[in-house]
Amino acid sequence: MTEITEPNNVRQKLHLVFTGHVDHGKSTVIGRLLYDTGSLPEGTVTKIRRISAETGQPFEMAFLLDAFEEEQKQGITIDTTRLQFKTKKRDYVIIDAPGHKEFLKNMISGAADAEAAFLVIDAQRGVEEQSRRHALMLKLLGISRIGLIINKMDLVGFSQDVFQAVSAELTGFLESLGLSPQVTLPLAALSGENIVAHSQAMTWYHGPTLIEALDGLTKDEGGQGSLRLPLQAIYKFDDRRILAGRIESGQVSVGDEILISPGGKKTKVVSLAAWLDRDLKSQSGAGESVGLMVSDEFFNRRGEIVSLPGEPPAVSDRLRASIFWMGRNPLKIKRRYKLRLATSESEAEITEIVRLVDSETLAAQNGRNQAQSSSESPKTMVGVFGPGGQTQNAAKPISSGPEPSSSADDAHLKIEERTSGPEEVGFNQVAEVEILLQRQLAFDLFSRHRATGRFVLVDGFDVSGGGIVTEIFERLPVRFGFVGDGLRARCEVFEEYYYDISGMAVSKVTPKEPSYSLGDRVPLTGHSYRYPENFDIAVFRDRVAIRIRDGRVVSLLALQDYAYEGFPIVNGRGFGVLVNSERDWALVREDYDRLTTDNETALAERWLDFNTYRRIPMGGGEYSQELFE
Amino acid sequence: MNHLQSLEADSIFILREAYNRLGRLGLLWSIGKDSTVLLWLAKKAFFGHCPFPFIHVDTGYKIPEMITYRDLVALELGLEMIVWQNSEALSAGMGPAKGRLICCRALKTDALNSMTKHYGFDGLIVGVRRDEEGSRSKERVFSERNEDDEWDYVNQPPELWGQFKTDFPKGHHIRVHPLLQWNEIDIWRYIESEQIPVIDLYFSKNGRRYRSLGCAPCTGIIESEAATVSQIIEELANTKVAERAGRAQDQEDAYAMQKLRKDGYM
Numbered sequence: 001m002t003e004i005t006e007p008n009n010v011r012q013k014l015h016l017v018f019t020g021h022v023d024h025g026k027s028t029v030i031g032r033l034l035y036d037t038g039s040l041p042e043g044t045v046t047k048i049r050r051i052s053a054e055t056g057q058p059f060e061m062a063f064l065l066d067a068f069e070e071e072q073k074q075g076i077t078i079d080t081t082r083l084q085f086k087t088k089k090r091d092y093v094i095i096d097a098p099g100h101k102e103f104l105k106n107m108i109s110g111a112a113d114a115e116a117a118f119l120v121i122d123a124q125r126g127v128e129e130q131s132r133r134h135a136l137m138l139k140l141l142g143i144s145r146i147g148l149i150i151n152k153m154d155l156v157g158f159s160q161d162v163f164q165a166v167s168a169e170l171t172g173f174l175e176s177l178g179l180s181p182q183v184t185l186p187l188a189a190l191s192g193e194n195i196v197a198h199s200q201a202m203t204w205y206h207g208p209t210l211i212e213a214l215d216g217l218t219k220d221e222g223g224q225g226s227l228r229l230p231l232q233a234i235y236k237f238d239d240r241r242i243l244a245g246r247i248e249s250g251q252v253s254v255g256d257e258i259l260i261s262p263g264g265k266k267t268k269v270v271s272l273a274a275w276l277d278r279d280l281k282s283q284s285g286a287g288e289s290v291g292l293m294v295s296d297e298f299f300n301r302r303g304e305i306v307s308l309p310g311e312p313p314a315v316s317d318r319l320r321a322s323i324f325w326m327g328r329n330p331l332k333i334k335r336r337y338k339l340r341l342a343t344s345e346s347e348a349e350i351t352e353i354v355r356l357v358d359s360e361t362l363a364a365q366n367g368r369n370q371a372q373s374s375s376e377s378p379k380t381m382v383g384v385f386g387p388g389g390q391t392q393n394a395a396k397p398i399s400s401g402p403e404p405s406s407s408a409d410d411a412h413l414k415i416e417e418r419t420s421g422p423e424e425v426g427f428n429q430v431a432e433v434e435i436l437l438q439r440q441l442a443f444d445l446f447s448r449h450r451a452t453g454r455f456v457l458v459d460g461f462d463v464s465g466g467g468i469v470t471e472i473f474e475r476l477p478v479r480f481g482f483v484g485d486g487l488r489a490r491c492e493v494f495e496e497y498y499y500d501i502s503g504m505a506v507s508k509v510t511p512k513e514p515s516y517s518l519g520d521r522v523p524l525t526g527h528s529y530r531y532p533e534n535f536d537i538a539v540f541r542d543r544v545a546i547r548i549r550d551g552r553v554v555s556l557l558a559l560q561d562y563a564y565e566g567f568p569i570v571n572g573r574g575f576g577v578l579v580n581s582e583r584d585w586a587l588v589r590e591d592y593d594r595l596t597t598d599n600e601t602a603l604a605e606r607w608l609d610f611n612t613y614r615r616i617p618m619g620g621g622e623y624s625q626e627l628f629e
Numbered sequence: 630m631n632h633l634q635s636l637e638a639d640s641i642f643i644l645r646e647a648y649n650r651l652g653r654l655g656l657l658w659s660i661g662k663d664s665t666v667l668l669w670l671a672k673k674a675f676f677g678h679c680p681f682p683f684i685h686v687d688t689g690y691k692i693p694e695m696i697t698y699r700d701l702v703a704l705e706l707g708l709e710m711i712v713w714q715n716s717e718a719l720s721a722g723m724g725p726a727k728g729r730l731i732c733c734r735a736l737k738t739d740a741l742n743s744m745t746k747h748y749g750f751d752g753l754i755v756g757v758r759r760d761e762e763g764s765r766s767k768e769r770v771f772s773e774r775n776e777d778d779e780w781d782y783v784n785q786p787p788e789l790w791g792q793f794k795t796d797f798p799k800g801h802h803i804r805v806h807p808l809l810q811w812n813e814i815d816i817w818r819y820i821e822s823e824q825i826p827v828i829d830l831y832f833s834k835n836g837r838r839y840r841s842l843g844c845a846p847c848t849g850i851i852e853s854e855a856a857t858v859s860q861i862i863e864e865l866a867n868t869k870v871a872e873r874a875g876r877a878q879d880q881e882d883a884y885a886m887q888k889l890r891k892d893g894y895m
Binding site for chain 1: 649
């Protein structure tokens with residue numbers, strides 16, 4: 001084959017992914033494409049013919065891709081593979097993604113890198129579960145160049161009617177997702193119909209062959225839009241101080257004034273660093289890994305985003321997102337995960353699962369039905385280690401103890417029932433959620449900036465989910481009791497609790513002081529609480545500890561950095577935590593990590609002290625007048 | 630940006646992630662073209678510095694020129710070098726005569742694994758590429774190995790959007806693969822455009838050259854007239870012979886490389 005080369009001998013390369021339901025023939029389509037374009041290494045076809053003959057199986061194109069022994073023996077693709085082929089126009093990298101439901105995470109790993117996707121559908125079997133799920137994933141991965149392959153046309157007698165029916169069904173589904181296929185092809189991959197040459201069996205089809213369709217795709221150059229340079233690290237190997245990272249969009253030039261978020265500091269680019277003089281430039285653009293030297297040496301850290309001052313990213317700690325979950329354990333409300341967005345990272349809590357998306361029908365499951373069928377109590381409750389039900393209005397009555405059981409004995413207590421949404425997102429499910437971050441991060445809407453508008457969620461050691469930001473909440477919906485050292489913690493330590501005798505419920509009055517920062521004096525004594533001059537507050541929910549010394553806030557620190565110093569510890573509600581040694585503290589941490597709704601009460605009884613710092617006096621707030629009537 | 634420039638930028642991004650996210654880090658330098666490109670990329674990523682040691686697992690059977698070249702380059706660039714050998718197996722007479730896979734396992738896999746343990750590496754940067762052979766095509770950029778250095782290849786974590794596996798239990802380590810997306814021809818085109826010095830075993834002498842470097846007894850020499858980098862590129866653009874066709878250990882068994890790599894082979 002004659003090479004058409006760009007200057008510098010480098011040809012354009014396009015990354016393609018083939019997805020679809022298991023057994024619809026993705027690997028065969030790819031195998032055929034490689035075979036017909038003469039892209040297979042010498043001996044490969046002979047070797048596979050030999051394996052086929054020896055095992056009595058039909059010649060399997062798929063063996064070319066499914067390299068693992070397990071894959072060849074079971075005849076399925078387990079993990080994603082990459083293969084290359086070329087046409088006269090350019091080079092292609094094909095990503096073969098598994099269609100089996102169990103391997104969705106592998107499909108995503110492959111598809112996330114693709115610039116264009118082909119969805120392969122078996123003409124005889126039509127659209128199946130994974131066909132829809134994969135289409136939904138392509139949408140969430142932001143892949144908009146999509147082609148449809150109606151494969152195995154030989155099995156339906158090369159019928160134009162079947163082709164039209166299947167493509168109409170699939171196109172309808174894609175359109176409901178806001179995707180429109182650029183091309184729809186009838187193929188019989190096994191015999192190579194419409195791959196490189198027009199099929200004689202389907203003369204009714206006048207569209208492009210697969211090769212023509214591929215060459216017709218425009219390459220996504222990416223990186224459109226304003227400057228986004230997430231910092232990977234700050235290097236000081238020698239006398240140079242270099243801000244290193246990869247430009248995700250836009251460009252940066254020497255002399256530019258830049259904004260570094262979320263810090264919000266502005267400075268100027270003095271030069272773009274490089275090892276070799278010949279690599280020194282005055283401007284760099286999207287996709288380049290660069291090093292900035294700037295005029296002001298203020299504190300910078302990994303995770304910050306460099307932008308131009310006129311087009312900054314949002315800075316917030318609360319967002320709404322569409323997520324897909326691939327974790328072994330379901331994603332749960334109230335549990336804490338690590339969220340990683342570009343190079344930044346924060347602890348994150350799913351505050352609400354707005355809806356679950358059924359990829360079969362795209363119908364939402366939300367609200368009542370889900371809550372009623374859930375075995376977990378949908379009630380708002382006072383968490384053992386910190387405030388529960390953050391959507392609770394602070395002035396409204398809440399239940400008092402750690403044991404909000406729903407037994408008949410408590411029927412007279414005013415326990416507010418909150419209609420809640422789904423409590424968890426299961427394996428391979430897609431959902432819309434709201435997320436609260438432990439710290440403010442700089443990020444964007446996915447629709448505006450792809451690379452800084454998407455994130456993954458880490459559960460334990462594993463990347464278990466991915467998501468795209470669909471909404472950013474600029475204003476804090478939650479009141480933080482403490483703010484400082486880049487951390488915030490919700491807490492109700494200085495809230496007054498009262499027992500409302502007529503309503504037989506505990507009510508809460510929130511102090512006027514919005515929050516306390518480093519150096520602030522805190523009110524050690526209230527109507528319903530009294531704390532010592534020196535104590536520590538462990539806000540488990542936000543994983544932050546606060547040290548109070550001589551009645552003032554002296555530090556906020558991440559819980560993992562906190563060490564017991566011999567001072568009393570209270571939790572986020574002002575209840576004592578029974579810690580008298582470093583060992584006790586380690587045990588509390590351990591227990592907290594295995595906290596579930598089932599053992600919450602037992603752990604509360606083991607570790608919490610409800611009497612030392614708090615009491616619950618009668619009356620208060622709007623109820624106090626009634627008491628003396 | 631052309632294709633080579635974007636490969637370079639992405640590899641630099643990966644190297645920086647590895648350096649930032651993993652604790653103790655080392656780079657496996659096999660003296661061959663791929664890990665020499667890695668060395669070059671590390672210099673670019675860290676602005677002329679190499680902030681981690683370079684490791685050579687020396688089987689004792691390497692082509693002698695490789696060892697001379699290694700020591701020369703290490704001295705010239707001032708690399709912090711770790712040379713590691715399974716001397717116990719060697720003195721007990723281990724060699725390809727005992728069986729190629731047995732030999733690879735002892736002198737490469739076991740040596741690598743004991744070196745990893747000895748230095749307590751959390752991350753090893755390795756120059757493998759997806760286009761080399763089947764099991765490598767399924768690799769992740771950050772690929773976890775457990776405390777026994779095993780690769781759980783049927784249950785790999787998702788890897789997307791430049792978010793890599795950086796959380797793992799103590800005692801496990803990560804193999805970092807910055808060149809995974811590169812092809813053999815990309816390596817040579819990059820060597821050409823960057824004018825990177827490589828060992829001259831790759832260049833034809835008397836009509837023969839090495840296409841892939843390894844241990845002397847198990848590495849084949851190919852018939853070739855390619856005596857310069859551009860002639861090698863020309864040759865590769867027109868060949869249909871697989872790069873590792875001359876590596877005897879790959880041919881031992883249909884799934885030889887998968888089996889070796891599962892136990893920690895690079």
